[in-house]
Amino acid sequence: MRTRPLALLPLLALALATAVQAQDFPTRPINIVAPFPPGGQADLMARPTASAMEKILKSPVVVVNKTGAAGAVGMSFVANSKPDGYTLLMALSSISIIPEADKLFDRKPAYTMDQLIPVALVSADPTVFVVRADRPWKSVKEFVEEAKKRPEGLSYSSSGIYGTLHMAMELFVNAAGIKLKHVPYSGAGPALTAILGGHVDALASAPAVVIPHIKSGKLRPLAVWGDKRIAALPDLPTFKELGYDIEFYIWAGLFAPKGTPEPIMKKLRDTVRAALQDAEFKNAMAKLETPIAYLDAPEFQKFWDKDAKMLADAIKRVGKIEE
């Protein structure tokens, strides 16, 4: 059968249209969905990113808070959105936790990770391990020794079951071969209140949140989960230095629904790369005391895969909690 050249026209037109779309993109406002309420980490990261992107694209970029079910509502919203580049997601590490938790409980997953593709990593903040300053442990070694003497005798608070702060602690507990009592709270704020009130002994936390309390002498930092020391606490060793092969970051990254055309993805990646260089953006992040950690899509994908695998293992290890 002879191929009629005309039959290929619609295909050609489609290809052209996509190219034109990418060139013109964006012709209307882009929405960045923050799956947590205003003032939460995702929101705080999304807003400066959006305003820097806006300057570069010369077109509005709007942050939309779509909250609920620990972020699952907003994330599944973007995962199921039209892949046209106009609906993006500012997600935190928890993006890899929710599908795993759904799997654990045989729930219909709200979304799957392969429904989303990474655009860029924006920030990564290593968590800090703190204990109450009035407790005797001056180092991780002393803490571990005490914990080995009294299994489940020492306790820690977290932002919630299977939450990021729980996961960070679980990595340490597993690496050190100890058993601690886990007391989940509803959010990082109440978890901090619990350790300040002396109701628990330890906490994993974002540095910015605990540094004021370290300075005031209420809390003592023992280690940091990053692969290098942090600027704000230069004397604080990393877990790696101490011989524990663990790393954990509270990160924020931009995602798009799977199937977003390559030209549009390229434009988005270029825009975000430039946006993260913006002076105002840098200033905003400095005020939030959150380190910028840019990774372009391919490297971010690698980072994400590794992080997701580590979290999946941790969740499986924790398993279902039986009471």
Place this chain on the structure above:
Amino acid sequence: MVETLQNLTHGFAIALSPTVMVYAFAGCVIGTLVGMLPGVGPLAGISLLLPASYGLNATTAIVMLAGIYYGAMYGGSTTSILMRIPGEAASVMTCIDGYAMTRKGRAGPALAIAAIGSYIAGTASVVGLMLLAPPLAAFALSFGPPEYTALLLLGLMVLAYMSGGSVPKSLSMAALGLLLGMIGIDPMTGYSRFSYGVVELGDGIGIVPVAVGLFGVSEILLTAGQAEMPKVIKPKLRDLMPSRQEWNDSVWPIGRGTVLGFLIGIVPGSAHIISSFVSYAVERRLSKHPEQFGQGAVAGVAGPESANNSATSGALVPMLALGVPSGPIPAVMMAAMMVHGVSPGPMLIHQQPELFWGVIASMYVGNVVLLVLNLPLVGVFVNLLRIPYPIMYPAILVFSVVGVYAVNGSVVDVWIMAVMGALGYLLRKFDFETAPIVLGVVLAPMLEMSLRQSLALSSGSYTVFFTRPIAATMLGAGLVLLLFSLRPLLAKGADWRQRFGLQEESTLEKEEEK
């Protein structure tokens, strides 16, 4: 003391500067509006306006957000009193007697007392915040899960006194509320409960749709079901201000509400909501005429409205003194500080004196602004009652749907409101009170969390509640309350409540004589 005055003078210099004044005023007006809109409460209002505050400096931003918070407590009473729709969850108790007063043609005095009570409580609690913030915040931290469990149980025991009708009925309603509060992801294990695959139910049932449905929608349904349309109440000018008797009946409830609200506000949680329930119960308990509650007792408006205002200042204590949030609203305000590079922490008062004292001074100013704003508006609001029901009720339904939807942008919330409206209608037809359901929904997640946290800490041993002094004291008090509320069931004594109320009053009088 001299130092405090100096600092305060400095604070007033900041608070009275034109820019800060403008934003304080804007915050108060916005707060009044979000308070009045059914559904949209202070949390939604502050969250929506948080991004707008990013362009301001830290002090101005916090001044404005705080203005929205306490402004909402003023506004919340308006629709509760006029239409029996809680403008926000802390005004649920105001619905009962406030609306009853409206039906008696006393809407003006109810609104005026609510505004004046709010003003007194607001101002007095700022004094408390200013003088006592650091020691009180330290006390608040000593509240761990066991203390918290005991406090919430005590709160539930208070229920028995809240009910006008039968104790079993109100306890069963509270149980229903607690059950509704169980819906969602189990906070300790991550299991989904009763959510039937609806992702939005993972967070549980919101208080706002439940309150608006049970109170507002059910009222509209009940009115529609009446054979005869209720008469439109035409307010007269001389009925706008409270009578001497109403004043006298309000003075003590305002005072008690202020103290209670402030103390409850310091303890983490949705304190402004709980404080209004507790205040109502206390007033009812202390009243010489408990039978008037539910029929338009002015004390039932004065107490809760003062308490919820004073709780807002209380809630700011841990935030400003220690940098820890005592609930979702202070948490959002702390995020606003962080955006401006101010790290909330125990050194805030020393490192950012202009912020702390500026906010304190602006709260004095803001409360005056709100009083000046709200008192003349009483006349305007009361005239809303002239609108015929066939026009007003559909309009209210529209506002309720929009308001409930706006909070999370979730249609599921609108459905919850509709279901709760139908449920509220049925329950009221059968003479059940619906307020305990709201209290149950508020308390259930907190009670469950703190109970199970306590048991996690004690490795499953219940002794933790009796070995800690604060927890044991509160549990003891709760037990006594429970026994007293069960007494009529056991002894079948008639009108025990009134007798007990009188007895209490006479002992109070004796104490005053001393």
